[in-house]
Amino acid sequence: MGSDRLSNQIRRLRLDNGQMTQQELADKVGVTRQTIIATEAGRYAPSLPLAFRIAQTFGVPIEQVFQYDKEQP
Amino acid sequence: MNRVQKISLTMVITFSLGLFLAIVFIVMRLFDVDMPKIAFLFPVFIAGSGGIISITCFKKDKGDIIFDERDKLIEKNANLAGFGAVYLYVILMSFLPIGILGEEGSIPVTWCPALLIGAGFCQAFAQSIAILVQYSRGGKDG
Numbered sequence: 001m002g003s004d005r006l007s008n009q010i011r012r013l014r015l016d017n018g019q020m021t022q023q024e025l026a027d028k029v030g031v032t033r034q035t036i037i038a039t040e041a042g043r044y045a046p047s048l049p050l051a052f053r054i055a056q057t058f059g060v061p062i063e064q065v066f067q068y069d070k071e072q073p
Numbered sequence: 074m075n076r077v078q079k080i081s082l083t084m085v086i087t088f089s090l091g092l093f094l095a096i097v098f099i100v101m102r103l104f105d106v107d108m109p110k111i112a113f114l115f116p117v118f119i120a121g122s123g124g125i126i127s128i129t130c131f132k133k134d135k136g137d138i139i140f141d142e143r144d145k146l147i148e149k150n151a152n153l154a155g156f157g158a159v160y161l162y163v164i165l166m167s168f169l170p171i172g173i174l175g176e177e178g179s180i181p182v183t184w185c186p187a188l189l190i191g192a193g194f195c196q197a198f199a200q201s202i203a204i205l206v207q208y209s210r211g212g213k214d215g
Contacts, residue, residue, distance in 0.1 A: 026138065027137065027138070030138060030141070031138060031141040031142065031143070032075070032136070032138055032139065032140075032141050032143070032144070033136075034075065034143070034208075035141050035142070035143040035144075038143065038210075043210050044143055044210075046142070046143075047142050050142060
């Protein structure tokens with residue numbers, strides 16, 4: 001059975017949006033900085049509402065923020 | 074490290090110390106080292122001190138948002154781990170006396186409250202470890 005991986009572009013999008021800090025993003029989407037760190041590092045898969053809030057903060061579609069890769073078995 | 078992590082770390086340290094001391098005292102007792110029965114309360118006090126330290130020393134985290142969906146998930150998983158640990162503890166404590174004392178053996182009824190306290194420590198210990206493990210997966214600051 002293959003493993004799934006959720007990659008993201010949060011770090012790049014933060015930097016593209018006026019060097020936004022992790023704390024600023026966390027405050028905008030309503031989570032702690034720790035959650036942003038874990039999400040950015042790919043160690044935490046956010047809920048769908050949070051994923052949408054992050055995408056809306058950057059003003060881009062959700063698929064530009066998160067990419068789903070299913071590894072072949 | 075947030076407040077929950079600090080509390081969990083304190084709990085793990087104090088519980089480990091208390092457990093270690095309890096094992097040392099039991100071994101000393103087995104080798105007939107003379108010591109008062111009240112001394113057995115010392116490891117319990119050490120283990121319980123984690124809760125007192127946590128309440129008095131760790132203040133609330135700064136910032137508007139101190140608890141979110143990830144914390145909620147971690148808390149839920151930790152509660153499950155704690156419940157599982159207590160379940161195992163109950164199974165172990167139900168069968169261990171039979172294994173050690175035999176079918177005809179008996180234990181004092183005063184052990185029952187002690188077993189209950191043990192279950193509480195077991196739950197808190199497993200929960201604290203589960204919290205630390207889950208937060209450590211979040212990276213250096215996660």
